[in-house]
Amino acid sequence: MTRPIHIALTLDDGFWAPAYATMRSVALASRERENLVFHAIHSGLTAAHRRQLDKLAAEFPVALDHLDLAGQPDYADLVRRLPVRFAYSPVIYARLLLDLLLPQVSRIVYLDSDLLVRGPIEELYDLDLGGHAIAAVMDPHRHRAMLGRDFRLNGDLFDYRQAYFNSGVMVIDNARYAAARLPELMQRLEASGTMARIQFDQAALNIAFRDQWLPLDFRWNLINPHPAHEALEPHIVHYTGPNKPWHLMSRTAFAQAYRHTMTNDFFYAYWRERQLRRLRRPFGRG
Amino acid sequence: MGAPLHVTLTFDDGFWGPAYATMRSVCLSTTRRPDLIFHLFHLGLRPEHRADLDAIASEFGATVLHRPLEAEPEVAAFLNSLPGTRDFPPIVYARLLLDRLLPPGIGRVLYLDSDLYVRAPVERLLEMDLEGKSLAAAPEPGRHHLIRGDDMRSRMAPFDPGEPYFNSGVLVIDRAAWARADLPGFLADLQRSGEIHRLYHDQDVLNLRFRGDWLRLDPLWNLTKPHPALRALDPMIVHYTTGMKPWNTLSYVAFGSSYKHVMTAEVRRRYIAYRRRRWWARLFGRPGRSTNAEAIEREPPTR
Numbered sequence A: 001m002t003r004p005i006h007i008a009l010t011l012d013d014g015f016w017a018p019a020y021a022t023m024r025s026v027a028l029a030s031r032e033r034e035n036l037v038f039h040a041i042h043s044g045l046t047a048a049h050r051r052q053l054d055k056l057a058a059e060f061p062v063a064l065d066h067l068d069l070a071g072q073p074d075y076a077d078l079v080r081r082l083p084v085r086f087a088y089s090p091v092i093y094a095r096l097l098l099d100l101l102l103p104q105v106s107r108i109v110y111l112d113s114d115l116l117v118r119g120p121i122e123e124l125y126d127l128d129l130g131g132h133a134i135a136a137v138m139d140p141h142r143h144r145a146m147l148g149r150d151f152r153l154n155g156d157l158f159d160y161r162q163a164y165f166n167s168g169v170m171v172i173d174n175a176r177y178a179a180a181r182l183p184e185l186m187q188r189l190e191a192s193g194t195m196a197r198i199q200f201d202q203a204a205l206n207i208a209f210r211d212q213w214l215p216l217d218f219r220w221n222l223i224n225p226h227p228a229h230e231a232l233e234p235h236i237v238h239y240t241g242p243n244k245p246w247h248l249m250s251r252t253a254f255a256q257a258y259r260h261t262m263t264n265d266f267f268y269a270y271w272r273e274r275q276l277r278r279l280r281r282p283f284g285r286g
Numbered sequence B: 001m002g003a004p005l006h007v008t009l010t011f012d013d014g015f016w017g018p019a020y021a022t023m024r025s026v027c028l029s030t031t032r033r034p035d036l037i038f039h040l041f042h043l044g045l046r047p048e049h050r051a052d053l054d055a056i057a058s059e060f061g062a063t064v065l066h067r068p069l070e071a072e073p074e075v076a077a078f079l080n081s082l083p084g085t086r087d088f089p090p091i092v093y094a095r096l097l098l099d100r101l102l103p104p105g106i107g108r109v110l111y112l113d114s115d116l117y118v119r120a121p122v123e124r125l126l127e128m129d130l131e132g133k134s135l136a137a138a139p140e141p142g143r144h145h146l147i148r149g150d151d152m153r154s155r156m157a158p159f160d161p162g163e164p165y166f167n168s169g170v171l172v173i174d175r176a177a178w179a180r181a182d183l184p185g186f187l188a189d190l191q192r193s194g195e196i197h198r199l200y201h202d203q204d205v206l207n208l209r210f211r212g213d214w215l216r217l218d219p220l221w222n223l224t225k226p227h228p229a230l231r232a233l234d235p236m237i238v239h240y241t242t243g244m245k246p247w248n249t250l251s252y253v254a255f256g257s258s259y260k261h262v263m264t265a266e267v268r269r270r271y272i273a274y275r276r277r278r279w280w281a282r283l284f285g286r287p288g289r290s291t292n293a294e295a296i297e298r299e300p301p302t303r
Helices: A013-029 A047-059 A073-081 A090-101 A121-125 A142-147 A174-179 A182-191 A200-208 A227-232 A255-262 A264-283 B013-028 B047-060 B073-080 B090-101 B143-148 B175-181 B183-193 B201-209 B228-233 B256-263 B265-283
Strands: A005-012 A036-043 A063-068 A107-111 A115-117 A134-138 A165-173 A213-215 A236-238 B005-012 B036-043 B063-068 B108-112 B116-118 B135-137 B170-174 B214-216 B237-239
Touching (some): A005 A121, A013 A036, A013 A047, A013 A115, A013 A255, A013 A264, A013 B143, A036 A090, A047 A063, A073 A090, A090 A107, A090 A165, A090 A174, A090 A200, A107 A121, A115 A255, A121 A165, A142 A200, A165 A213, A255 A264, B013 B047, B013 B116, B013 B265, B036 B047, B036 B090, B090 B108, B090 B175, B090 B183, B116 B256, B175 B183
Parallel strands (some): A005 A036, B005 B036, B005 B108, B135 B214
Antiparallel strands (some): A107 A165, A115 A236, B108 B170, B116 B237, B135 B170
């Protein structure tokens, strides 16, 4: 290794296979595989799935470092107070603690676990942040995300015209990230009842780093991908929206390439697991 | 008249209609029509189809030069010895022989596939700065799966998904550099070693030969898989790579309607009838009227 390229993901057991596909896509598209250091930050990951993730380090000359949140008091303290709704798992909040969880690292590329990376991640890692804490892509759904129904909510927090990023891909300057004191901010937002009316930690991050982030080209985080977008040569495809590429009948950009990136064995194993979980759910064993 | 604009297409009789539309779109999109010189290399082109292509010269004042490759047994035999499929008949390799086939004195040439709709002046490509590279081309969006195969690991060589890889449908070519690359010799070596059977047609051969020696074009110069939503991007060249072809009545592609006007209703009507006849001929096991209709059918169109 000539220099480490730190990449962090947060996942729970239900997302092991997409997280594997995301990391494998990073490795496939990178020209510096031997420098890649993945930090898999997880909660409740079973030993079997952990072994599946470890196959990545057997296939590529990359380092895969596990960080189990079970032993992290900062994380326990944070999530105890925060709301969890919809399809989200509390593990998403772990990214607010990146500076505490990875104190030895000065620069991190944070990736959601529902991505297909097609371009060299080192280009993001080496980006000149120009003194900003974060580089990210403007969220095309920002108006609804900020201002809610009829664009009349949260006027005290956001402005229709302001910039607002999608937090699925972030290049992070760890020292500046730490300076934002995100856990304290979250505590304040929760105590004032604000968390209940904003869209989770992405909104909180946008409050914390308003006007302090560098906008990236949309190709670094193409959200709501449609097959037509393949022609745009996106560097990172972000499978937001209902068309997930791990569904059997998925109509989204690069769906076939995604299945081969997850590998067919994992793709179908993950599908079978989800069906079993669905069957068990009525019996309270999901 | 300005400097000549050399454009070349290689096709067999099965693609005469789309080749006509591609050439016509080139003419329509430039004001320098008299400067255009089309170098057409084809196999088995029937005289009436050749007449259609020649009509481009009278309609636009461009020059149309033919070189029927079946008249050159050595070239035809070489092409037919290469692995083809129905979607990629041996004629696709003819672009690798361009230096041998083109007349002398040409410095820069634009190679175009025959399933394109050109919407911008070709001189922007022909007169661009190649920055010392041998060619310019647009990246292939499907490259990762194409070069790595199943599970992204069934084909570990000769390409790495971390490196760039281009689509060979639009190529801005520096003639001298192509001559130096000795593609016919390279191809013959690949054939001798048997490696040619592990390669994805001409596109792999070109990517192998010009690795690290090509300039990346804006993807809008070769927009593959053109979904109608991509009209809004005002692409310079549309490349109809999927099974949905714009000459078919029911095709959901970008500029499908404009394309039909570029091909002209009359040529399109005859081309559809021609394809129907070929389809029936193939169904009953006859080779039809195309020299390459008997080419092996083993791969779906992926490009």
